[in-house]
Amino acid sequence: MAVKVLIPTPLQKLTNEQATLECSAGNISELLESLEQSCPGIKARLCDDQGELRRFVNFYVNNEDIRFLEGISTSLQDGDEVSIIPAIAGG
Numbered sequence: 189m190a191v192k193v194l195i196p197t198p199l200q201k202l203t204n205e206q207a208t209l210e211c212s213a214g215n216i217s218e219l220l221e222s223l224e225q226s227c228p229g230i231k232a233r234l235c236d237d238q239g240e241l242r243r244f245v246n247f248y249v250n251n252e253d254i255r256f257l258e259g260i261s262t263s264l265q266d267g268d269e270v271s272i273i274p275a276i277a278g279g
Contacts, residue, residue: 244275
């Protein structure tokens, strides 16, 4: 199934400067693997050594934060839009 992935500017150097990608995945975990296949090195930016999402990276499926859904097991449907949003801190 085709899912649209919105890539943040800091990661676009890994996607040949593309802001959006189309991937096939049934959940966020599969999406991460699909992204790694097409953009080697991107998973290391999004996940820690145990394969868990880094705490400063937020994923949204159709504007819903996956932390309030099923985390990396969140299901994806054909046509879903996944946004990857790096956390911003400062003061």
